[in-house]
Amino acid sequence: MQIRKLLIAALVVAPLTAFGFGSVQAETTHDGASKFIQGFGDRALEAIANDNVTKEQRDQHFRSILTEGFDVPAIAAFCLKHYWRKATPEQRKRYVALFRDFIVQTYSARLKSIYNGETLSVRQVVSDGKNGAMVQTEIRAPDSGNSGVRVDWRVRSPNDNYKIVDVLVEGISMAITQRDEFIAVIQSKNGDIDAFLDTLQKKVTQLEGSDA
Amino acid sequence: MRSRILFNLTPRLAGIFAAAALLAACTATPPTDPESLAAYEEANDPLGPTNRAMFDFNQGVDRALLKPAAEGYREIFPDSVRSSINNLLHNIRSPVILANDILQGESVRAIETITRFAVNTVLGMGGLFDVAGQYGMERHTEDFGQTLAVWGFGEGFYLMLPVFGPSNPRDTVGLVVDSFIDPLGYFVSFPVTFSRSAVEGINKRSRALEPLDEIERTSVDFYATIRSLYRQRREDQIRNGEPGGNVPAPSISFEFLEDEDTVPAQPAAGVTIDENARPKSDEVSEN
Numbered sequence: 424m425q426i427r428k429l430l431i432a433a434l435v436v437a438p439l440t441a442f443g444f445g446s447v448q449a450e451t452t453h454d455g456a457s458k459f460i461q462g463f464g465d466r467a468l469e470a471i472a473n474d475n476v477t478k479e480q481r482d483q484h485f486r487s488i489l490t491e492g493f494d495v496p497a498i499a500a501f502c503l504k505h506y507w508r509k510a511t512p513e514q515r516k517r518y519v520a521l522f523r524d525f526i527v528q529t530y531s532a533r534l535k536s537i538y539n540g541e542t543l544s545v546r547q548v549v550s551d552g553k554n555g556a557m558v559q560t561e562i563r564a565p566d567s568g569n570s571g572v573r574v575d576w577r578v579r580s581p582n583d584n585y586k587i588v589d590v591l592v593e594g595i596s597m598a599i600t601q602r603d604e605f606i607a608v609i610q611s612k613n614g615d616i617d618a619f620l621d622t623l624q625k626k627v628t629q630l631e632g633s634d635a
Numbered sequence: 636m637r638s639r640i641l642f643n644l645t646p647r648l649a650g651i652f653a654a655a656a657l658l659a660a661c662t663a664t665p666p667t668d669p670e671s672l673a674a675y676e677e678a679n680d681p682l683g684p685t686n687r688a689m690f691d692f693n694q695g696v697d698r699a700l701l702k703p704a705a706e707g708y709r710e711i712f713p714d715s716v717r718s719s720i721n722n723l724l725h726n727i728r729s730p731v732i733l734a735n736d737i738l739q740g741e742s743v744r745a746i747e748t749i750t751r752f753a754v755n756t757v758l759g760m761g762g763l764f765d766v767a768g769q770y771g772m773e774r775h776t777e778d779f780g781q782t783l784a785v786w787g788f789g790e791g792f793y794l795m796l797p798v799f800g801p802s803n804p805r806d807t808v809g810l811v812v813d814s815f816i817d818p819l820g821y822f823v824s825f826p827v828t829f830s831r832s833a834v835e836g837i838n839k840r841s842r843a844l845e846p847l848d849e850i851e852r853t854s855v856d857f858y859a860t861i862r863s864l865y866r867q868r869r870e871d872q873i874r875n876g877e878p879g880g881n882v883p884a885p886s887i888s889f890e891f892l893e894d895e896d897t898v899p900a901q902p903a904a905g906v907t908i909d910e911n912a913r914p915k916s917d918e919v920s921e922n
Contacts, residue, residue: 494885501885505670529853551884570773573876577884588885594871594878598885600863606674607859614671626855633852 453548456556456578459585463492464543464560471538485531486523494579494586495523501588502602506609506616514616521623528630540565543574555579679792680862686795690858693800697840705840717841719763724835725774726755726762727819734816735777739785744875747772776872779816780809784873793862801865 470484489495499522500507500515510518541562551557556578563571575591589598605619612618665675680686709717729752736745751767751774759766768774783805784790790803799810814820820828854860870879 497885501883504674533849533853549878555884557878570768575878579886591882593868594874594876595864595867596882596884599867599883600860603678603863604854604856604859607678607862608856610666610671610674610678611856614666614668622855626853630853 453550453556455583456558456580456585457545457548459578460558460560460576460587461543461545463488463587464562467492467534468538468541468543471534472540481535482527482531485534486527489523489526492585492587494588495519495526497586497588498598498601499523501598502605503609504602504606506606506614509614510616514620517620518616518623521620521627524627524631525623528627532630541572551577554581678862679790681792682794686793687858689795689797690861693795693798696798701836701840702844704837705844708837709841709844717838720834721838721842722755722759722765723762724831724838725765725776726752726759727831728776728817730819731779731813731817732775732777735779735782735813738779738782739777741875744775744777747775748777775875778806778809779812780806780869781873783809784869790866790869793866801861806869 467488470481470488473481476484496519499519502522503510503518507515541564543560543562546559546561548556548558558576558578560574560576561571562574573591573593575594576587577589577591578585579588580586589596591597608622609616609619612622666672712720729748733745733748733752736742736748751772752762754767754770754772755762755765758764765774788805790805792803793801794803794807796802796807802810817828819831850860850864851857
Protein backbone atom coordinates (compact mmCIF):
# COMPACT_ATOMS: atom_id res chain seq x y z
CA MET A 424 0.00 0.00 0.00
CA GLN A 425 2.86 2.36 0.78
CA ILE A 426 4.32 1.90 -2.64
CA ARG A 427 0.95 2.40 -4.23
CA LYS A 428 0.68 5.60 -2.31
CA LEU A 429 4.11 6.56 -3.52
CA LEU A 430 2.99 5.99 -7.06
CA ILE A 431 -0.20 7.94 -6.69
CA ALA A 432 2.00 10.57 -5.20
CA ALA A 433 4.37 10.42 -8.09
CA LEU A 434 1.48 10.86 -10.46
CA VAL A 435 -0.64 13.56 -8.97
CA VAL A 436 1.02 16.91 -8.99
CA ALA A 437 -0.33 19.93 -7.34
CA PRO A 438 1.32 21.76 -4.52
CA LEU A 439 -0.86 23.34 -2.08
CA THR A 440 0.64 24.55 1.12
CA ALA A 441 -0.46 27.36 3.25
CA PHE A 442 -0.17 28.68 6.72
CA GLY A 443 -3.24 30.49 7.94
CA PHE A 444 -3.43 34.21 8.47
CA GLY A 445 -6.67 34.10 10.41
CA SER A 446 -8.21 37.11 8.69
CA VAL A 447 -11.54 37.19 6.89
CA GLN A 448 -9.71 37.53 3.63
CA ALA A 449 -7.79 34.38 4.39
CA GLU A 450 -11.01 32.56 5.16
CA THR A 451 -12.40 33.56 1.79
CA THR A 452 -9.21 32.38 0.11
CA HIS A 453 -9.33 29.08 1.98
CA ASP A 454 -12.93 28.50 1.06
CA GLY A 455 -12.25 29.36 -2.55
CA ALA A 456 -9.13 27.23 -2.65
CA SER A 457 -10.99 24.32 -1.15
CA LYS A 458 -13.79 24.58 -3.69
CA PHE A 459 -11.32 24.99 -6.50
CA ILE A 460 -9.39 21.84 -5.59
CA GLN A 461 -12.49 19.77 -4.94
CA GLY A 462 -13.96 20.72 -8.29
CA PHE A 463 -10.69 20.34 -10.09
CA GLY A 464 -9.95 16.98 -8.50
CA ASP A 465 -13.40 15.65 -9.34
CA ARG A 466 -13.05 16.72 -12.96
CA ALA A 467 -9.58 15.27 -13.27
CA LEU A 468 -10.58 11.92 -11.80
CA GLU A 469 -13.66 11.84 -14.00
CA ALA A 470 -11.52 12.41 -17.07
CA ILE A 471 -9.19 9.60 -16.05
CA ALA A 472 -12.10 7.25 -15.44
CA ASN A 473 -13.28 7.58 -19.01
CA ASP A 474 -12.18 4.44 -20.80
CA ASN A 475 -13.70 5.21 -24.16
CA VAL A 476 -11.00 7.49 -25.47
CA THR A 477 -7.81 7.04 -27.42
CA LYS A 478 -4.42 7.92 -26.00
CA GLU A 479 -4.37 11.12 -28.06
CA GLN A 480 -7.76 12.20 -26.75
CA ARG A 481 -6.77 11.45 -23.18
CA ASP A 482 -3.51 13.34 -23.57
CA GLN A 483 -5.36 16.30 -25.07
CA HIS A 484 -7.88 16.34 -22.25
CA PHE A 485 -5.10 16.10 -19.68
CA ARG A 486 -3.27 18.94 -21.39
CA SER A 487 -6.29 21.22 -21.08
CA ILE A 488 -6.78 20.24 -17.44
CA LEU A 489 -3.12 20.95 -16.80
CA THR A 490 -3.24 24.37 -18.40
CA GLU A 491 -6.47 25.26 -16.65
CA GLY A 492 -5.47 24.33 -13.15
CA PHE A 493 -1.67 24.61 -12.98
CA ASP A 494 0.72 27.52 -13.32
CA VAL A 495 2.89 25.60 -15.76
CA PRO A 496 5.42 28.36 -16.55
CA ALA A 497 6.10 28.92 -12.85
CA ILE A 498 6.52 25.22 -12.17
CA ALA A 499 8.73 24.82 -15.24
CA ALA A 500 10.96 27.71 -14.18
CA PHE A 501 11.16 26.29 -10.67
CA CYS A 502 12.32 22.95 -12.01
CA LEU A 503 15.30 24.54 -13.74
CA LYS A 504 16.40 26.32 -10.59
CA HIS A 505 19.33 28.66 -11.34
CA TYR A 506 19.57 27.43 -14.91
CA TRP A 507 16.35 29.31 -15.75
CA ARG A 508 18.18 32.56 -15.21
CA LYS A 509 21.02 31.37 -17.41
CA ALA A 510 18.72 30.30 -20.22
CA THR A 511 18.14 32.53 -23.21
CA PRO A 512 14.55 33.53 -24.08
CA GLU A 513 14.56 31.03 -26.95
CA GLN A 514 15.74 28.27 -24.63
CA ARG A 515 13.09 29.21 -22.08
CA LYS A 516 10.34 29.15 -24.66
CA ARG A 517 11.46 25.78 -25.99
CA TYR A 518 11.81 24.44 -22.47
CA VAL A 519 8.36 25.46 -21.24
CA ALA A 520 6.73 23.89 -24.30
CA LEU A 521 8.76 20.71 -23.81
CA PHE A 522 8.01 20.76 -20.10
CA ARG A 523 4.29 20.88 -20.74
CA ASP A 524 4.53 17.99 -23.19
CA PHE A 525 6.67 16.01 -20.76
CA ILE A 526 4.21 16.47 -17.91
CA VAL A 527 1.29 15.46 -20.11
CA GLN A 528 3.03 12.31 -21.31
CA THR A 529 4.35 11.34 -17.90
CA TYR A 530 1.41 11.98 -15.66
CA SER A 531 -1.49 11.23 -17.97
CA ALA A 532 -0.37 7.64 -18.40
CA ARG A 533 0.63 7.24 -14.76
CA LEU A 534 -2.75 8.44 -13.55
CA LYS A 535 -4.53 6.12 -15.96
CA SER A 536 -2.56 3.12 -14.83
CA ILE A 537 -3.35 3.49 -11.16
CA TYR A 538 -6.86 4.85 -11.26
CA ASN A 539 -9.35 2.57 -9.58
CA GLY A 540 -12.48 4.52 -8.77
CA GLU A 541 -10.77 6.86 -6.32
CA THR A 542 -12.49 9.93 -4.97
CA LEU A 543 -11.00 13.10 -3.59
CA SER A 544 -12.10 14.76 -0.37
CA VAL A 545 -10.77 17.93 1.18
CA ARG A 546 -9.53 17.50 4.73
CA GLN A 547 -8.45 21.02 5.66
CA VAL A 548 -6.95 24.17 4.25
CA VAL A 549 -4.06 26.12 5.76
CA SER A 550 -2.43 29.31 4.59
CA ASP A 551 0.82 29.29 2.66
CA GLY A 552 2.40 32.68 2.31
CA LYS A 553 0.69 35.68 0.79
CA ASN A 554 -2.21 34.78 -1.50
CA GLY A 555 -1.44 31.14 -1.05
CA ALA A 556 -3.08 28.13 0.51
CA MET A 557 -2.36 24.48 1.05
CA VAL A 558 -5.39 22.31 0.54
CA GLN A 559 -4.89 18.99 2.28
CA THR A 560 -6.96 16.28 0.67
CA GLU A 561 -7.25 12.57 0.75
CA ILE A 562 -7.66 10.39 -2.30
CA ARG A 563 -9.31 7.18 -1.33
CA ALA A 564 -10.30 4.11 -3.27
CA PRO A 565 -13.80 2.84 -2.54
CA ASP A 566 -12.68 -0.53 -1.18
CA SER A 567 -9.55 0.40 0.69
CA GLY A 568 -11.10 0.92 4.09
CA ASN A 569 -9.22 3.50 6.07
CA SER A 570 -6.07 3.95 4.09
CA GLY A 571 -6.39 6.90 1.77
CA VAL A 572 -3.51 8.70 0.11
CA ARG A 573 -2.49 12.06 1.53
CA VAL A 574 -2.41 14.63 -1.26
CA ASP A 575 -1.63 18.27 -0.54
CA TRP A 576 -2.20 20.94 -3.16
CA ARG A 577 -0.27 24.22 -3.07
CA VAL A 578 -2.41 26.91 -4.60
CA ARG A 579 -1.67 30.52 -5.35
CA SER A 580 -4.34 33.10 -6.11
CA PRO A 581 -2.89 36.50 -6.79
CA ASN A 582 -6.14 37.79 -8.28
CA ASP A 583 -8.88 35.34 -7.28
CA ASN A 584 -7.70 33.15 -10.11
CA TYR A 585 -6.53 29.90 -8.57
CA LYS A 586 -3.50 28.11 -9.92
CA ILE A 587 -1.83 25.02 -8.55
CA VAL A 588 1.92 25.32 -8.16
CA ASP A 589 2.79 21.98 -6.56
CA VAL A 590 1.30 18.69 -5.44
CA LEU A 591 2.63 16.79 -2.47
CA VAL A 592 1.71 13.16 -2.25
CA GLU A 593 2.40 11.57 1.13
CA GLY A 594 4.68 14.48 1.80
CA ILE A 595 6.63 14.12 -1.43
CA SER A 596 6.65 17.22 -3.61
CA MET A 597 6.27 16.56 -7.30
CA ALA A 598 7.89 19.84 -8.26
CA ILE A 599 10.92 19.15 -6.11
CA THR A 600 11.23 15.61 -7.46
CA GLN A 601 11.08 16.88 -11.02
CA ARG A 602 13.54 19.65 -10.24
CA ASP A 603 16.01 17.26 -8.66
CA GLU A 604 15.87 15.08 -11.74
CA PHE A 605 16.31 17.92 -14.25
CA ILE A 606 19.19 19.46 -12.31
CA ALA A 607 20.95 16.10 -12.23
CA VAL A 608 20.57 15.76 -16.00
CA ILE A 609 21.83 19.28 -16.71
CA GLN A 610 24.79 18.75 -14.42
CA SER A 611 25.64 15.53 -16.18
CA LYS A 612 25.83 17.61 -19.35
CA ASN A 613 28.07 20.19 -17.67
CA GLY A 614 25.40 22.85 -17.61
CA ASP A 615 24.63 22.68 -21.33
CA ILE A 616 20.99 23.66 -21.44
CA ASP A 617 20.58 22.90 -25.15
CA ALA A 618 21.89 19.38 -24.61
CA PHE A 619 19.40 18.97 -21.78
CA LEU A 620 16.57 20.21 -23.98
CA ASP A 621 17.58 17.75 -26.69
CA THR A 622 17.47 14.91 -24.17
CA LEU A 623 14.08 16.06 -22.91
CA GLN A 624 12.83 16.28 -26.49
CA LYS A 625 13.97 12.72 -27.15
CA LYS A 626 12.15 11.52 -24.04
CA VAL A 627 8.94 13.29 -24.96
CA THR A 628 9.05 11.88 -28.48
CA GLN A 629 9.64 8.41 -27.09
CA LEU A 630 6.71 8.69 -24.69
CA GLU A 631 4.39 10.14 -27.32
CA GLY A 632 5.08 7.19 -29.58
CA SER A 633 4.43 4.57 -26.95
CA ASP A 634 1.17 2.84 -26.28
CA ALA A 635 0.63 3.77 -22.66
CA MET B 636 23.78 -19.48 21.35
CA ARG B 637 22.70 -16.58 19.28
CA SER B 638 22.67 -17.24 15.60
CA ARG B 639 24.21 -13.89 14.99
CA ILE B 640 27.55 -15.04 16.26
CA LEU B 641 27.74 -16.96 13.03
CA PHE B 642 28.11 -13.59 11.36
CA ASN B 643 31.29 -12.66 13.15
CA LEU B 644 30.58 -9.03 12.66
CA THR B 645 33.87 -7.32 13.41
CA PRO B 646 35.86 -8.33 10.34
CA ARG B 647 32.80 -7.52 8.28
CA LEU B 648 32.58 -4.05 9.73
CA ALA B 649 36.27 -3.51 9.10
CA GLY B 650 35.73 -4.60 5.55
CA ILE B 651 32.79 -2.25 5.16
CA PHE B 652 34.81 0.71 6.39
CA ALA B 653 37.69 -0.17 4.12
CA ALA B 654 35.31 -0.33 1.20
CA ALA B 655 33.85 3.00 2.20
CA ALA B 656 37.28 4.55 2.20
CA LEU B 657 37.88 3.14 -1.25
CA LEU B 658 34.52 4.44 -2.43
CA ALA B 659 35.39 7.86 -1.10
CA ALA B 660 38.24 7.85 -3.56
CA CYS B 661 35.79 7.33 -6.40
CA THR B 662 33.88 10.55 -5.92
CA ALA B 663 32.84 13.08 -8.49
CA THR B 664 34.71 16.35 -8.84
CA PRO B 665 32.51 19.24 -7.75
CA PRO B 666 31.72 21.95 -10.30
CA THR B 667 33.42 25.31 -9.95
CA ASP B 668 30.83 28.03 -10.52
CA PRO B 669 29.04 28.99 -7.29
CA GLU B 670 25.47 28.18 -8.26
CA SER B 671 26.29 24.80 -9.73
CA LEU B 672 28.43 24.12 -6.72
CA ALA B 673 25.50 24.96 -4.48
CA ALA B 674 23.30 22.60 -6.49
CA TYR B 675 26.00 19.92 -6.27
CA GLU B 676 26.18 20.26 -2.52
CA GLU B 677 22.42 20.24 -2.23
CA ALA B 678 22.35 16.96 -4.14
CA ASN B 679 24.67 15.69 -1.42
CA ASP B 680 25.83 12.75 -3.47
CA PRO B 681 29.64 12.86 -3.39
CA LEU B 682 29.81 9.16 -4.18
CA GLY B 683 27.71 9.81 -7.29
CA PRO B 684 29.58 7.69 -9.86
CA THR B 685 29.96 4.76 -7.48
CA ASN B 686 26.36 5.03 -6.40
CA ARG B 687 25.19 5.02 -9.99
CA ALA B 688 27.26 1.93 -10.69
CA MET B 689 25.75 0.23 -7.65
CA PHE B 690 22.30 1.34 -8.81
CA ASP B 691 22.91 -0.30 -12.18
CA PHE B 692 24.05 -3.43 -10.40
CA ASN B 693 20.92 -3.42 -8.26
CA GLN B 694 18.78 -2.95 -11.36
CA GLY B 695 20.45 -6.01 -12.83
CA VAL B 696 19.76 -8.08 -9.73
CA ASP B 697 16.21 -6.78 -9.73
CA ARG B 698 15.59 -7.73 -13.34
CA ALA B 699 17.20 -11.13 -12.95
CA LEU B 700 15.88 -12.20 -9.56
CA LEU B 701 13.68 -9.94 -7.52
CA LYS B 702 11.22 -8.70 -10.08
CA PRO B 703 10.50 -12.17 -11.54
CA ALA B 704 10.08 -13.49 -8.01
CA ALA B 705 7.68 -10.67 -7.18
CA GLU B 706 5.72 -11.24 -10.38
CA GLY B 707 5.54 -14.93 -9.70
CA TYR B 708 4.47 -14.24 -6.14
CA ARG B 709 1.67 -12.11 -7.44
CA GLU B 710 0.57 -14.72 -9.97
CA ILE B 711 0.59 -17.62 -7.56
CA PHE B 712 -1.06 -16.06 -4.55
CA PRO B 713 -4.41 -14.28 -4.62
CA ASP B 714 -4.70 -10.76 -3.29
CA SER B 715 -6.25 -11.84 0.01
CA VAL B 716 -3.37 -14.20 0.77
CA ARG B 717 -0.75 -11.61 -0.15
CA SER B 718 -2.59 -9.06 1.95
CA SER B 719 -2.54 -11.42 4.93
CA ILE B 720 1.16 -12.09 4.48
CA ASN B 721 1.74 -8.34 4.35
CA ASN B 722 -0.20 -7.90 7.58
CA LEU B 723 1.73 -10.73 9.23
CA LEU B 724 5.10 -9.29 8.25
CA HIS B 725 4.10 -5.91 9.66
CA ASN B 726 2.92 -7.54 12.86
CA ILE B 727 6.20 -9.40 13.35
CA ARG B 728 7.97 -6.06 13.01
CA SER B 729 6.06 -4.65 15.98
CA PRO B 730 8.82 -5.10 18.60
CA VAL B 731 11.29 -3.12 16.47
CA ILE B 732 8.67 -0.45 15.78
CA LEU B 733 7.79 -0.26 19.48
CA ALA B 734 11.42 0.03 20.53
CA ASN B 735 11.93 2.94 18.15
CA ASP B 736 8.65 4.63 19.17
CA ILE B 737 9.94 4.56 22.74
CA LEU B 738 13.43 5.72 21.82
CA GLN B 739 11.89 8.70 20.04
CA GLY B 740 9.70 9.49 23.00
CA GLU B 741 6.51 8.94 21.02
CA SER B 742 4.28 7.61 23.77
CA VAL B 743 1.02 7.83 21.83
CA ARG B 744 2.47 5.96 18.88
CA ALA B 745 4.06 3.42 21.22
CA ILE B 746 0.69 2.67 22.75
CA GLU B 747 -0.79 2.36 19.28
CA THR B 748 1.89 -0.14 18.35
CA ILE B 749 1.28 -2.21 21.48
CA THR B 750 -2.47 -2.11 20.97
CA ARG B 751 -2.24 -3.05 17.32
CA PHE B 752 0.11 -5.90 18.11
CA ALA B 753 -2.15 -7.28 20.85
CA VAL B 754 -5.38 -6.92 18.92
CA ASN B 755 -4.04 -8.27 15.65
CA THR B 756 -2.19 -11.17 17.27
CA VAL B 757 -5.12 -12.30 19.39
CA LEU B 758 -8.07 -11.40 17.18
CA GLY B 759 -6.27 -11.37 13.86
CA MET B 760 -4.88 -14.88 13.97
CA GLY B 761 -1.33 -14.01 14.82
CA GLY B 762 -1.39 -10.91 12.68
CA LEU B 763 -2.79 -12.24 9.42
CA PHE B 764 -5.68 -9.82 9.70
CA ASP B 765 -5.33 -6.13 10.43
CA VAL B 766 -8.27 -6.02 12.83
CA ALA B 767 -6.97 -2.92 14.57
CA GLY B 768 -6.70 -1.12 11.25
CA GLN B 769 -10.32 -1.83 10.47
CA TYR B 770 -11.23 -0.09 13.69
CA GLY B 771 -9.34 3.01 12.69
CA MET B 772 -5.98 2.43 14.35
CA GLU B 773 -3.69 2.60 11.35
CA ARG B 774 -0.26 1.10 11.27
CA HIS B 775 2.88 3.15 11.21
CA THR B 776 6.45 2.17 10.64
CA GLU B 777 9.55 3.09 12.59
CA ASP B 778 13.17 2.13 12.35
CA PHE B 779 16.41 3.04 14.04
CA GLY B 780 17.45 5.22 11.11
CA GLN B 781 14.43 7.42 11.82
CA THR B 782 15.32 7.37 15.53
CA LEU B 783 18.82 8.59 14.76
CA ALA B 784 17.33 11.34 12.62
CA VAL B 785 15.00 12.39 15.44
CA TRP B 786 18.03 12.45 17.72
CA GLY B 787 19.61 14.96 15.38
CA PHE B 788 21.75 12.94 13.00
CA GLY B 789 21.64 14.12 9.41
CA GLU B 790 21.72 11.70 6.52
CA GLY B 791 25.41 12.31 5.83
CA PHE B 792 25.31 11.67 2.12
CA TYR B 793 23.45 9.50 -0.34
CA LEU B 794 24.57 5.91 -0.37
CA MET B 795 23.34 3.18 -2.69
CA LEU B 796 23.61 -0.13 -0.90
CA PRO B 797 23.96 -3.41 -2.73
CA VAL B 798 20.56 -5.12 -2.88
CA PHE B 799 19.09 -2.97 -0.13
CA GLY B 800 18.99 0.03 -2.44
CA PRO B 801 18.89 3.73 -1.59
CA SER B 802 20.19 4.64 1.84
CA ASN B 803 22.73 6.77 3.66
CA PRO B 804 25.27 6.13 6.44
CA ARG B 805 22.78 6.97 9.19
CA ASP B 806 20.05 4.70 7.82
CA THR B 807 22.59 1.94 7.19
CA VAL B 808 23.58 2.01 10.85
CA GLY B 809 19.86 1.94 11.56
CA LEU B 810 19.43 -1.24 9.54
CA VAL B 811 22.21 -2.96 11.46
CA VAL B 812 20.96 -1.84 14.86
CA ASP B 813 17.39 -2.90 14.04
CA SER B 814 18.61 -6.36 13.17
CA PHE B 815 19.98 -6.63 16.71
CA ILE B 816 16.86 -5.13 18.29
CA ASP B 817 14.61 -7.58 16.51
CA PRO B 818 13.83 -10.37 18.97
CA LEU B 819 12.94 -12.82 16.22
CA GLY B 820 16.62 -13.51 15.58
CA TYR B 821 17.08 -14.72 19.11
CA PHE B 822 14.37 -17.34 18.89
CA VAL B 823 14.79 -18.81 15.45
CA SER B 824 17.73 -19.84 13.34
CA PHE B 825 19.41 -17.69 10.76
CA PRO B 826 17.85 -19.38 7.72
CA VAL B 827 14.44 -18.47 9.13
CA THR B 828 15.28 -14.79 9.63
CA PHE B 829 16.88 -14.74 6.21
CA SER B 830 13.73 -16.22 4.71
CA ARG B 831 11.67 -13.65 6.50
CA SER B 832 13.80 -10.90 4.99
CA ALA B 833 13.50 -12.47 1.56
CA VAL B 834 9.71 -12.63 1.83
CA GLU B 835 9.66 -9.02 3.03
CA GLY B 836 11.67 -8.04 0.00
CA ILE B 837 9.42 -9.92 -2.41
CA ASN B 838 6.31 -8.59 -0.72
CA LYS B 839 7.52 -5.02 -0.94
CA ARG B 840 8.64 -5.46 -4.54
CA SER B 841 5.33 -6.98 -5.59
CA ARG B 842 3.47 -3.96 -4.27
CA ALA B 843 5.66 -1.62 -6.30
CA LEU B 844 5.73 -3.33 -9.68
CA GLU B 845 3.60 -0.89 -11.68
CA PRO B 846 4.69 2.28 -9.89
CA LEU B 847 8.38 1.62 -10.35
CA ASP B 848 7.89 0.55 -13.95
CA GLU B 849 6.03 3.75 -14.69
CA ILE B 850 8.56 5.94 -12.93
CA GLU B 851 11.37 4.28 -14.81
CA ARG B 852 9.58 4.55 -18.13
CA THR B 853 8.96 8.26 -17.76
CA SER B 854 12.24 9.22 -16.11
CA VAL B 855 14.98 11.04 -17.93
CA ASP B 856 17.33 10.14 -15.09
CA PHE B 857 15.85 7.24 -13.13
CA TYR B 858 18.69 7.24 -10.61
CA ALA B 859 18.16 10.92 -9.76
CA THR B 860 14.40 10.46 -9.52
CA ILE B 861 14.76 7.55 -7.11
CA ARG B 862 17.26 9.52 -5.07
CA SER B 863 14.86 12.44 -4.76
CA LEU B 864 11.86 10.24 -3.96
CA TYR B 865 13.80 8.27 -1.36
CA ARG B 866 14.98 11.38 0.47
CA GLN B 867 11.60 13.07 0.52
CA ARG B 868 9.97 9.85 1.66
CA ARG B 869 12.47 9.50 4.49
CA GLU B 870 11.85 13.08 5.59
CA ASP B 871 8.12 12.42 5.60
CA GLN B 872 8.61 9.23 7.62
CA ILE B 873 10.89 10.98 10.11
CA ARG B 874 8.31 13.75 10.58
CA ASN B 875 5.64 11.05 10.95
CA GLY B 876 3.63 12.67 8.18
CA GLU B 877 3.48 16.08 9.81
CA PRO B 878 3.84 19.00 7.40
CA GLY B 879 7.43 20.16 7.20
CA GLY B 880 8.44 23.78 7.24
CA ASN B 881 10.18 25.72 4.51
CA VAL B 882 9.42 23.51 1.56
CA PRO B 883 10.38 25.52 -1.50
CA ALA B 884 7.58 26.05 -3.94
CA PRO B 885 7.25 27.36 -7.45
CA SER B 886 6.41 31.02 -7.18
CA ILE B 887 4.03 32.86 -9.45
CA SER B 888 5.87 36.05 -8.83
CA PHE B 889 9.28 34.53 -9.40
CA GLU B 890 10.41 35.67 -5.98
CA PHE B 891 12.79 32.77 -5.94
CA LEU B 892 14.90 34.34 -8.62
CA GLU B 893 15.82 37.15 -6.22
CA ASP B 894 15.68 35.52 -2.82
CA GLU B 895 16.15 32.17 -1.17
CA ASP B 896 14.10 29.27 -2.39
CA THR B 897 12.09 29.11 0.81
CA VAL B 898 8.51 30.16 1.29
CA PRO B 899 8.70 33.09 3.73
CA ALA B 900 6.62 32.83 6.87
CA GLN B 901 5.82 36.46 6.33
CA PRO B 902 6.38 38.41 3.16
CA ALA B 903 10.00 39.50 3.20
CA ALA B 904 10.62 43.21 3.22
CA GLY B 905 10.97 44.55 -0.27
CA VAL B 906 9.45 41.51 -1.94
CA THR B 907 6.36 42.40 -3.87
CA ILE B 908 3.99 40.32 -5.89
CA ASP B 909 4.54 41.74 -9.32
CA GLU B 910 2.24 40.15 -11.85
CA ASN B 911 4.22 41.71 -14.66
CA ALA B 912 7.27 39.70 -13.64
CA ARG B 913 5.85 36.37 -14.70
CA PRO B 914 6.05 35.31 -18.31
CA LYS B 915 2.83 36.27 -19.99
CA SER B 916 0.84 33.42 -21.46
CA ASP B 917 1.33 34.64 -24.99
CA GLU B 918 5.09 34.75 -24.61
CA VAL B 919 5.23 31.01 -24.36
CA SER B 920 3.13 28.93 -26.67
CA GLU B 921 0.22 27.28 -24.96
CA ASN B 922 -1.11 24.68 -27.35
